[in-house]
Amino acid sequence: MAETQSIGAFLDDLASERSTPGGGGAAAISGAMGAALVSMVCNLTIGKPKYVEVEAELKEVLAESERLRAELTTAIGDDVKAFDAVMGAYGLPKGETDDEKAARTAKIQAALKEATDVPLECARLCAEVVKLSKVVAHKGNLNVVSDAGVAVQSAYAGLMSAALNVRVNAKSIKDRDFAEERLAELEELLSEARSETKLIYGVVKDKLG
Amino acid sequence: MAETQSIGAFLDDLASERSTPGGGGAAAISGAMGAALVSMVCNLTIGKPKYVEVEAELKEVLAESERLRAELTTAIGDDVKAFDAVMGAYGLPKGETDDEKAARTAKIQAALKEATDVPLECARLCAEVVKLSKVVAHKGNLNVVSDAGVAVQSAYAGLMSAALNVRVNAKSIKDRDFAEERLAELEELLSEARSETKLIYGVVKDKLG
Numbered sequence: 001m002a003e004t005q006s007i008g009a010f011l012d013d014l015a016s017e018r019s020t021p022g023g024g025g026a027a028a029i030s031g032a033m034g035a036a037l038v039s040m041v042c043n044l045t046i047g048k049p050k051y052v053e054v055e056a057e058l059k060e061v062l063a064e065s066e067r068l069r070a071e072l073t074t075a076i077g078d079d080v081k082a083f084d085a086v087m088g089a090y091g092l093p094k095g096e097t098d099d100e101k102a103a104r105t106a107k108i109q110a111a112l113k114e115a116t117d118v119p120l121e122c123a124r125l126c127a128e129v130v131k132l133s134k135v136v137a138h139k140g141n142l143n144v145v146s147d148a149g150v151a152v153q154s155a156y157a158g159l160m161s162a163a164l165n166v167r168v169n170a171k172s173i174k175d176r177d178f179a180e181e182r183l184a185e186l187e188e189l190l191s192e193a194r195s196e197t198k199l200i201y202g203v204v205k206d207k208l209g
Numbered sequence: 210m211a212e213t214q215s216i217g218a219f220l221d222d223l224a225s226e227r228s229t230p231g232g233g234g235a236a237a238i239s240g241a242m243g244a245a246l247v248s249m250v251c252n253l254t255i256g257k258p259k260y261v262e263v264e265a266e267l268k269e270v271l272a273e274s275e276r277l278r279a280e281l282t283t284a285i286g287d288d289v290k291a292f293d294a295v296m297g298a299y300g301l302p303k304g305e306t307d308d309e310k311a312a313r314t315a316k317i318q319a320a321l322k323e324a325t326d327v328p329l330e331c332a333r334l335c336a337e338v339v340k341l342s343k344v345v346a347h348k349g350n351l352n353v354v355s356d357a358g359v360a361v362q363s364a365y366a367g368l369m370s371a372a373l374n375v376r377v378n379a380k381s382i383k384d385r386d387f388a389e390e391r392l393a394e395l396e397e398l399l400s401e402a403r404s405e406t407k408l409i410y411g412v413v414k415d416k417l418g
Contacts, residue, residue: 007219008212008282011241015248015278022249023359026242030363032220033235039224040231069224073217146377150232150370154239157366160410164355167417201369208376 002076019087024079024119027161028072031126034155035069037147038062038132041140054139061135068125068132072158075122079165082115086169112173119165120182126162127189129155130196137200142207149204156197163190211286228296233288233328236370237281240335243364244278246356247271247341250349263348270344277334277341281367284331288374291324295378321382328374329391335371336398338364339405346409351416358413365406372399 002010002025010029014021042062045051051058089108095101133152140148166186173179211219211234219238223230251271254260260267298317304310342361349357375395382388 003217003220004215006213006215007238007285010216011212011245011278011282014242014245015252015275017249017252019253019353022353023246023356026246026359026363029216029242030239030366033223033238036220036223037232037235040226043224043226044228066224069220073220076216144228144231146373147232149373150235153366153369154235157239157362160362161359164358164413164417167414168355171418204373205376208373209380 002080003073020080020083021076022079022083023161024083024122024165025076027119027126027158027165028075028079028122029158030154030161031122031129031158032069032072032076034126034129034133034151034153034158035065035072037151037154038065038129038136039069041136041144041148041151044144045136045139045141048141051139051141057135058139061132065129065132068129072122072125072129075118075125078118079122082111082118085111086115109174112169113175113178116166116169116173116179116182119162119169120186123159123162123166123186123189126155126159127193130159130193130200134196134200137203137207145204145207149201152197152200152204156193159189159193211289212282229289229292230285231288231292232370233292233331233374234285236328236335236367236374237284237288237331238367239363239370240331240338240367241278241281241285243335243338243342243360243362243367244274244281246360246363247274247338247345248278250345250353250357250360253353254345254348254350257350260348260350266344267348270341274338274341277338281331281334281338284327284334287327288331291320291327294320295324318383321378322384322387324378325375325382325388325391328371328378329395332368332371332375332395332398335364335368336402339368339402339409343405343409346412346416354413354416358410361406361409361413365402368398368402 042058045058046055089111092104095104137148163186170179170182251267254267255264298320301313304313346357379388379392
């Protein structure tokens, strides 16, 4: 359970010469911080008489952001597992017979597919956090609008970071249909989130005056 | 000591209806993750025969990234202190006499200056991490170049996030020379980091093929 580790110990492990945790774990934490900040803005808006008109909508946003936070927190550890599975498969004995060689290749390819889908799922979750940030930037308590801006920036960083891990694994996948399908979805997520993030950050900056 | 808290507990606190930790703490963690990933790439490059030519330079980068990581880790808690000081000053009795009123105003203004300088320092540190990411993206071990990309993206998110906290506090400062000087420095940091981040991320993406 990656989330039980202290922040300092996680940063020590991240900085170390071990390959995990790496950028994939950092991506998930960025996304989870974004989701947490969306929740914070909701929690500081719901129940305030001034914001009664948006209360029902922000309660729905809060339920979503808390679900995303839970999934992104789990994703911190998933990245390590997926990476270790790839390394484990590459480390298998190369095999003598064609059958043994083919079995090793199949295991490597299966691990690479998983190691592509895990960061792609992280990217999807981060993209959803970007969308929720938009609601809280527009409708949340003005006193904490800067936190909505940090939310979108963190979620976007998580998405851009996860994207690199999708690419690095997808390029070694022999099933090109599988790989190209994932890369196409990734491009769509990135393209939409890029323009949304710029707009949302701009809204927050304007509201700060 | 914010860094002794578990990742899960920090995220819970971030999401809660309490005002701290907030976006400022998330900004510092983003920066610290960026610095840690620069260190990781250095640690996985130094000592490898293939990279002997860049070893001396990456040892210097590593010393710098570890210094920045330590400072950014400390900055997680500094943000809470600065915010609490502002809230504490606003919460002081309004005072009866002009002297009492002036004393309260002076305390608020001093706290606001500190709450502007704290995220500005975080922004400076994140901007330094962006610069170090450039070196590791170009010269670090190719096997972990994606981590250099996550490093720059995390550091840039930390800078963009800290920037919002500089703005939110600077706007309430009556000493406009003080505020404008900080905002001008911030604009410079942002403008340089924005183009650098785009370039560095592009280099990483190209290297991933």
